[in-house]
Amino acid sequence: MNRTTRQALGAVLLAAAFSAHAQVDQVKVWAAACANCHGTNGHAQPGMEALAGKNADDMTKTLLDFKAGRKPATIMHQLAKGYTDDELRAIAAYFAAQKKP
Numbered sequence: 398m399n400r401t402t403r404q405a406l407g408a409v410l411l412a413a414a415f416s417a418h419a420q421v422d423q424v425k426v427w428a429a430a431c432a433n434c435h436g437t438n439g440h441a442q443p444g445m446e447a448l449a450g451k452n453a454d455d456m457t458k459t460l461l462d463f464k465a466g467r468k469p470a471t472i473m474h475q476l477a478k479g480y481t482d483d484e485l486r487a488i489a490a491y492f493a494a495q496k497k498p
């Protein structure tokens with residue numbers, strides 16, 4: 398690998414690292430909006446649905462069902478409408494990756 402290639406590759410990797418970082422931070426901002434009810438990082442108080450460590454696919458499906466009105470809810474159907482499907486997927490993946498309390 399010559400010097401220019403190496404530098405170019407370095408720049409690409411750096412950019413990837415930065416954007417991955419920005420992505421995580423954005424997810425944290427979204428997840429913070431859930432903390433009031435579901436607890437910090439999905440560690441809910443007793444009686445409230447804990448999200449940490451749940452299956453990401455199941456959670457995504459539940460959130461998309463809320464959004465589409467397929468799953469009856471008191472509040473989640475309204476909240477879920479505030480996010481795109483991809484954002485809901487990212488939020489579900491974030492909570493799934495948190496350790497169970």
Ligand code: HEC
Pocket residue numbers: 427428430431432433434435446448456459460469470471472473474476488489
């Ligand atoms: C104002 C309180 C509140 C906030 C904020 C909130 N939720 Fe909920 N969540 C609820 C309630 C209440 C339920 C039970 C369903 C219902 O009545 O809407 C629920 C249910 C859920 C469920 C289904 C749990 C299960 O297995 O049945 C998921 C998943 C969920 N919420 C994810 C989220 C995510 C992700 C966010 C942030 C984007 C969020 N919630 C923000 C109150 C809240």
